Amino acid sequence: MGGRVTRVFRNFNVENRARREISKEKPTPAPRHRTARLDAMADSPEIKEEVLRKDDQFLNLLKDVYVESRDPPVRVKDGGGEHLPSKQEEKRLTKLGRFEALDVKKVPKGKISLVEALTLLNNHKLQPQIWTAEKIAAEYSLELKEVNSLLEFFIPFTVLEFPKDTKKAITSQNQKKLT
Amino acid sequence: MFIEGYSTRGFTISGDVVVGPCAILPRSILQWNVGSHRDISHESLSLFRLLEPQIEILVLGTGDRVERLHPATLKQMRECGIAVEVQDTANACATFNFLMNERRMVAAGLIPPRGTYGV
Numbered sequence: 322m323g324g325r326v327t328r329v330f331r332n333f334n335v336e337n338r339a340r341r342e343i344s345k346e347k348p349t350p351a352p353r354h355r356t357a358r359l360d361a362m363a364d365s366p367e368i369k370e371e372v373l374r375k376d377d378q379f380l381n382l383l384k385d386v387y388v389e390s391r392d393p394p395v396r397v398k399d400g401g402g403e404h405l406p407s408k409q410e411e412k413r414l415t416k417l418g419r420f421e422a423l424d425v426k427k428v429p430k431g432k433i434s435l436v437e438a439l440t441l442l443n444n445h446k447l448q449p450q451i452w453t454a455e456k457i458a459a460e461y462s463l464e465l466k467e468v469n470s471l472l473e474f475f476i477p478f479t480v481l482e483f484p485k486d487t488k489k490a491i492t493s494q495n496q497k498k499l500t
Numbered sequence: 501m502f503i504e505g506y507s508t509r510g511f512t513i514s515g516d517v518v519v520g521p522c523a524i525l526p527r528s529i530l531q532w533n534v535g536s537h538r539d540i541s542h543e544s545l546s547l548f549r550l551l552e553p554q555i556e557i558l559v560l561g562t563g564d565r566v567e568r569l570h571p572a573t574l575k576q577m578r579e580c581g582i583a584v585e586v587q588d589t590a591n592a593c594a595t596f597n598f599l600m601n602e603r604r605m606v607a608a609g610l611i612p613p614r615g616t617y618g619v
Binding site: 428429431432433434435438439442463467470471473474475476477478480 | 532
């Protein structure tokens, strides 16, 4: 009921009003928000002129201003010399490498390259008596604690290869493929 | 190197079937000797921290669902400059592949889901 009444008003003379609206050269913009109007005023020529004109009164006032500082001079922070070249971290040459992009020539002490990590883990797996944690720590300049956790948690996979054509065998045995 | 699939046993990574939790490093896979998310600690993340060139982001898949890790562990990793992303394994695999595709220095530690949630 109410909808029908509003529709009647909305559609009243709608074609004429639409025609009048689209025949306008330029659509009348909706009124701006109060704050936006201030911005628009800044672009007007009077304001621009006012801004560019030199005001002698203000200039004189500005000339009277003189700032004096009585605080003791502040010491410049130097970051504790951490960025000086003499404090650079110690580096060592890496043992070997064959992954071109991942090859790094020098490694900070206490770190290892990927290739070294794989090598040392594999060595330990194959010959745990020779490659003890102590030896690895000494060889690669690592902390013994880190080596121990490395050896405890990261183990190279044993790779088993299955012939490609026996697909069924792979699905039933794939648990044995890599352990 | 992308993760092509996961199951309750393990993962398929670039055509290789891997059983059990695994640590995926740039161009290599290692067995990760953790039983559950409770074993993820400062020690069990040691390799990720030690590597040079440094890993940018580490994706951890905690199994069936996201688990809360020890805040100190996460803080220590952050101090080493490694961003850590903890997710359930299914999402972690996807995140890893996505980051890999962006050619980032990404590593992952993944625990296979147990599949008790109707997987």
